[in-house]
Amino acid sequence: MLNALLDNVPLMIMLVGMLVGIASTLVGTFLVLRGSSMLSDAIGHSIVFGIVIVWLLTHQQSGPLQIIGAALTGILTVFLTELLVNTQRVKKDAAIGLVFPVLFSIGVLLLNLYASDVHIDTHTVLLGEIGFVWLDTVDVGGYRVPQSLLSVGAMTLVNAAFVLLFYKELKLATFDAALAKALGFAPGILFYALLLLTSGTAVAAFDAVGAVLFVAFVIVPPAAAYLLTDRLWLMFVYGMAISVLSSVSGYYLAIAWNVSIGGMMAVMTGVFLFVAFLAGPHYGLIAQRMRRLGQRRFNESRTLAVHLYNHEGSPEQATENVVRALQEHLLWDAAKAHRVTRRSCAQGHIVQDGERLHLTSLGRALAQEILEPGSRGARH
Amino acid sequence: MTFVDWLQDYTLQNVVAGAALLGLISGVLGSFAVLRKQSLLGDTLSHAALPGICLGFIISGGRHFGSLLAGALVSGALAALTMLLLTRNSRLKTDAALGITLSTFFALGVVLLTYIQGTGNAAQGGLDSFLFGQAAATLRSDLWVMAGITAVALALVGALWKEFKLIAFDPGYAASLGLPVAWLEALLTVMIALAVVVGLQMVGVVLMAAMVIAPAVAARQWCNRLETMVALAAAIGIGGGIGGALLSALARGLATGPLIILSVSVVVLVSLLFAPGRGFVWELIRLWRGRRRLRYQQVLTTLYRLAVHHEDPAYRSEQGMVDSYHGVGSRKALHLLERRGMVERHAARDGEPSAAAQWVLTRAGIAEAERILSALGEDGENGDAERAAG
Numbered sequence: 001m002l003n004a005l006l007d008n009v010p011l012m013i014m015l016v017g018m019l020v021g022i023a024s025t026l027v028g029t030f031l032v033l034r035g036s037s038m039l040s041d042a043i044g045h046s047i048v049f050g051i052v053i054v055w056l057l058t059h060q061q062s063g064p065l066q067i068i069g070a071a072l073t074g075i076l077t078v079f080l081t082e083l084l085v086n087t088q089r090v091k092k093d094a095a096i097g098l099v100f101p102v103l104f105s106i107g108v109l110l111l112n113l114y115a116s117d118v119h120i121d122t123h124t125v126l127l128g129e130i131g132f133v134w135l136d137t138v139d140v141g142g143y144r145v146p147q148s149l150l151s152v153g154a155m156t157l158v159n160a161a162f163v164l165l166f167y168k169e170l171k172l173a174t175f176d177a178a179l180a181k182a183l184g185f186a187p188g189i190l191f192y193a194l195l196l197l198t199s200g201t202a203v204a205a206f207d208a209v210g211a212v213l214f215v216a217f218v219i220v221p222p223a224a225a226y227l228l229t230d231r232l233w234l235m236f237v238y239g240m241a242i243s244v245l246s247s248v249s250g251y252y253l254a255i256a257w258n259v260s261i262g263g264m265m266a267v268m269t270g271v272f273l274f275v276a277f278l279a280g281p282h283y284g285l286i287a288q289r290m291r292r293l294g295q296r297r298f299n300e301s302r303t304l305a306v307h308l309y310n311h312e313g314s315p316e317q318a319t320e321n322v323v324r325a326l327q328e329h330l331l332w333d334a335a336k337a338h339r340v341t342r343r344s345c346a347q348g349h350i351v352q353d354g355e356r357l358h359l360t361s362l363g364r365a366l367a368q369e370i371l372e373p374g375s376r377g378a379r380h
Numbered sequence: 381m382t383f384v385d386w387l388q389d390y391t392l393q394n395v396v397a398g399a400a401l402l403g404l405i406s407g408v409l410g411s412f413a414v415l416r417k418q419s420l421l422g423d424t425l426s427h428a429a430l431p432g433i434c435l436g437f438i439i440s441g442g443r444h445f446g447s448l449l450a451g452a453l454v455s456g457a458l459a460a461l462t463m464l465l466l467t468r469n470s471r472l473k474t475d476a477a478l479g480i481t482l483s484t485f486f487a488l489g490v491v492l493l494t495y496i497q498g499t500g501n502a503a504q505g506g507l508d509s510f511l512f513g514q515a516a517a518t519l520r521s522d523l524w525v526m527a528g529i530t531a532v533a534l535a536l537v538g539a540l541w542k543e544f545k546l547i548a549f550d551p552g553y554a555a556s557l558g559l560p561v562a563w564l565e566a567l568l569t570v571m572i573a574l575a576v577v578v579g580l581q582m583v584g585v586v587l588m589a590a591m592v593i594a595p596a597v598a599a600r601q602w603c604n605r606l607e608t609m610v611a612l613a614a615a616i617g618i619g620g621g622i623g624g625a626l627l628s629a630l631a632r633g634l635a636t637g638p639l640i641i642l643s644v645s646v647v648v649l650v651s652l653l654f655a656p657g658r659g660f661v662w663e664l665i666r667l668w669r670g671r672r673r674l675r676y677q678q679v680l681t682t683l684y685r686l687a688v689h690h691e692d693p694a695y696r697s698e699q700g701m702v703d704s705y706h707g708v709g710s711r712k713a714l715h716l717l718e719r720r721g722m723v724e725r726h727a728a729r730d731g732e733p734s735a736a737a738q739w740v741l742t743r744a745g746i747a748e749a750e751r752i753l754s755a756l757g758e759d760g761e762n763g764d765a766e767r768a769a770g
Contacts, residue, residue: 032472037479038420045586087660089601089652094419094593101590102645105638108512112634127490212427212586213490216483223476254491258498263490270484283471 002143012134012146014251017265019152020205021217021243025225026159027198028218029235032226033174034191038093040198040218042081042100043074044211047202048125049107050074056114067151067203074199075192077103104211128210130262136207151204159197163236166190171232209262216266217243224273227280242272300340302366303330305349308359309367322355392629394518395582398526399625399640402582403617405530406575407595408537411606411613412568414596415548420475421460421569422592424482426576426585428459430489433510433580434496445522448510449529449577456573459485460566486585513584515625515636526578533574536567537610544568545606582621583637594644595620601655620644672716677752679706679713680722683741684749693746696726696738714739722748 005011031037050073054066077099084095111125133148140150163170173180173187180187202214209217225238250265257264278285307330311320319325326337341357344350349363359367406422413421429452436451437443459481466477509517537544546554547564555561572592579588599613624640653661682705687695702710717723722745726738741749 032476035473035475037473037475038423041423041479041482084652087652089658089660090597091414091417091419093417094414094597097419097423097589097593098597098645098648101587101594101641105587105590105641105645108638109634109642212483212486215479216487219476219479220483223472223480226472226476227470257491257495259491260494263487263494266483266487267491270480270487273480273484277466277470285469288469 006143006145009134010251010255012149013130013261014247016130016133016146016148016152016208017247017251017262018244019149019156020201020208020214021221021247021265021269022240023152023156023159023201024198024205024214024217025221025236025239025243026156026163027194027201029222029225029232029239030170030174030194031198032219032222033232037219037223038096039078039081039195040202041212041215042077042096043195043199044202044214044218045100046077046103046107047071047074047199047206048211049103049110050076050199051203051206052107052110052114056110064154067155067200070203070206071196071199073103074202075196078192078195125211127260128206128208128213128262130208130265131260133208148204148208152201152208155197155201155204159201162193162197170194209266213262213266216269220266220269220273221246224269224276227273227276227283230282242269246272297343300336301344301347301349302370304340304344305359305363305367306370308350308357309364309371312359312364318356321357323357324355389629391516391518392625394520394523395515395625395629395636396622397523398515398518398582399621399636400618401523401526401530401621402575402579402591402640403595403619403621403644404614405533405578405617406588406591407599407613407615407617408610409533409568409571409575410592410594410596410617411599411610412544412548413572413592414600415606416565416568418569419593420478420589422572422576423589424463424478424485425456425459425569425573426579426588427482427489428485429453429456429573429576429580430486430510430585431455431492432458432489434489434492437496438492445519445525445581449525449580452577452580453570453573455485456576457570460569460573509584510580511584511586512635513580513582513587513637515582515628518581522581526581529574529578533571536571540564540567548606583640587637587641590641590645591617594641594648598644598648598651601651601658616644616647620647672713675706675709675713676716679710680717680741680745680749681752682706683723683739684746684753687741687746694740696740698728698738699736702739717745721745 028037028040031040047070050070053073054069058066058069060066080099081092081095084090084098085092090098108125130148133146136147137144138147138150139145169180169185169190172183173185173190177187180190198218201218202211205214205217221239221242222235224242225235228238229235246268247265250268251261253259253268254261254264276284279287281287304326307326308321311317314320320329323337323341326332326341327334330337332340341350341352344363345352347362348360349366350357350359352358410422413419432451432453432455433448434451435455436448439451440447462485463474463477463481466472466480467474472480543554543559543564546557546559547561547568551561551565554564575592576585576588579591583591595613595617596609598616599609602612603609620643621640623643625636627643628634628636628639651659653659656662679702682702683697686697686701687693699711699714702714706713714723714725718725721742723739723741726740728736728738
């Protein structure tokens with residue numbers, strides 16, 4: 001039964017993709033919220049150096065020791081970046097952009113030098129080979145489990161345990177670092193731990209998705225989730241859901257078009273982000289536009305109500321409270337005047353009697369709310 | 381192969397010329413990017429060039445340098461637009477927008493790259509070389525294209541120098557003068573995309589980030605004027621480019637791109653450490669000197685106060701007393717004071733409980749201590765000292 005599942009190549013590929021996405025979302029959510037997204041880019045690139053070094057030293061590509069060893073380069077990047085920033089000679093973004101290319105360059109040169117010794121070529125470094133994860137398996141209790149599945153699965157568990165254990169500390173440190181520090185929660189150490197896990201995830205995911213596509217898995221699902229909700233735990237749920245959907249849809253699209261599976265999965269995270277950007281319930285572009293439109297229409301109705309209210313019962317009522325007068329006094333063109341009048345009629349703010357417009361009690365209340373706040377219905 | 385032969389090598393000449401052009405354009409444009417705190421823009425735009433290169437290939441049906449570059453420029457511009465859209469119209473911050481654009485555009489490029497490979501086009505060889513750059517494959521005709529792009533970018537910078545300078549330092553003021561700030565910023569962004577396009581062949585999309593940032597950061601350490609900085613950044617870029625290219629020619633088999641990046645980064649490191657004024661080493665020395673001076677002044681005034689308190693200018697302060705005020709570290713300061721003739725060291729007299737050294741202020745020492753204290757505004761004690769000395 002389990003063997004049948006493990007021999008199911010598409011399932012294994014999608015599962016690795018999902019787990020990469022889930023593990024990355026767990027750490028990426030905090031990176032996005034802290035405004036440190038680009039650190040994942042730096043970490044993703046500079047672990048190449050660590051992976052090559054670890055390979056040259058131990059001649060093994062996976063295993064807890066290898067993951068930790070290579071992940072240390074990620075931490076080294078962050079440490080060197082902060083060191084540069086602390087000299088106050090370089091701004092943070094420039095420091096990031098200075099450090100990781102150096103480590104990445106050294107990694108690539110080492111690959112050049114020891115090309116015959118190293119299991120990866122420069123091409124895989126960037127792109128990964130998620131389509132071949134099922135080739136490299138290890139024996140676990142009689143089952144042949146893909147190596148990537150094992151390491152990415154382990155990182156998923158570690159990340160999940162970390163987030164669950166330190167949920168409230170992480171939340172506090174992310175949203176109010178000063179308070180966290182005052183309460184003695186050491187937000188700095190917590191952040192470094194988070195980055196160590198990010199590096200570990202990058203190393204575990206490296207064979208599957210490479211250095212650059214990893215960035216998509218870390219940043220894009222949490223960013224999309226951030227556009228959908230204000231609640232932290234919901235961000236995790238949405239981010240993981242997007243990761244899972246991206247893996248599945250990316251896999252099938254990649255098979256259909258015969259293109260890179262990892263690349264297509266990453267593109268799909270972008271597609272979901274774009275959908276969230278457009279159609280998110282509160283922060284989406286469409287929702288924003290709708291809200292603005294609704295606000296504008298409401299303001300037009302109120303303007304009309306106030307205009308009618310001002311001239312109600314006065315001698316010039318017959319000339320002022322007609323549709324034509326709106327064009328002169330409110331500077332509305334004819335089409336707009338008719339549109340607003342029709343809408344106000346439909347909403348029951350006014351009634352039209354030939355040329356003349358009369359406020360209903362609802363419309364009068366609307367005008368009084370603006371003109372005489374606090375004395376609703378005083379003129380009755 | 382003699383040195384002259386080596387210099388006349390066709391490939392080497394091309395590589396060196398290309399690297400110099402890249403250094404020139406990225407040094408100049410990088411200066412503006414770094415000053416405007418948009419250092420990572422180059423990173424994002426270079427990764428985002430990949431889908432454009434692939435589309436250029438698909439549309440033109442082959443590896444035509446010009447169409448690939450046009451594609452790279454178009455997708456760079458689209459990426460910049462996407463970033464603008466995300467930061468202006470959503471709650472995402474710049475860093476997230478940079479990362480999203482970088483990774484999704486790159487992923488799209490990977491998808492297109494595998495699509496091209498899947499179609500089995502014979503000319504596709506060398507397309508992945510844009511990932512890491514393949515300087516050795518540079519042709520003379522490529523160089524002309526790169527030189528043309530560089531010339532256009534430099535001409536634009538020259539023509540709009542005043543405007544660019546203003547938006548680099550004070551965009552708010554520029555806007556209040558009625559300058560089209562948004563357009564100028566867009567122009568600078570597009571020009572960084574131009575620099576990226578020049579760098580694709582030489583260092584590849586991944587390492588372009590450093591090429592934009594490093595020369596500018598290095599140049600910034602040496603000067604405080606934009607004119608000098610831009611010129612210096614261009615020089616550093618050219619120097620690093622040529623250095624990397626020559627290194628890779630010497631050590632055959634090593635990729636040119638990483639070597640160019642490393643040589644420019646070495647210049648950055650040296651500048652950060654040793655540039656006059658801003659160099660970190662000088663600051664450490666200043667800090668150490670300041671600490672030493674403070675220690676020296678503390679110890680001297682302590683001896684002085686002890687003398688005042690005991691109404692004896694030749695008061696012998698025991699080593700242990702000074703230590704209890706300032707810790708064991710005071711010994712170094714005491715030796716320095718002794719060398720400068722501010723204190724004298726006396727051996728303990730017979731029959732005293734401690735055999736430790738004892739310190740007595742000299743006349744010069746008293747004068748110096750009074751100078752220090754009066755500089756601190758503690759004149760009140762001057763009279764006491766005079767009396768004690770008398």
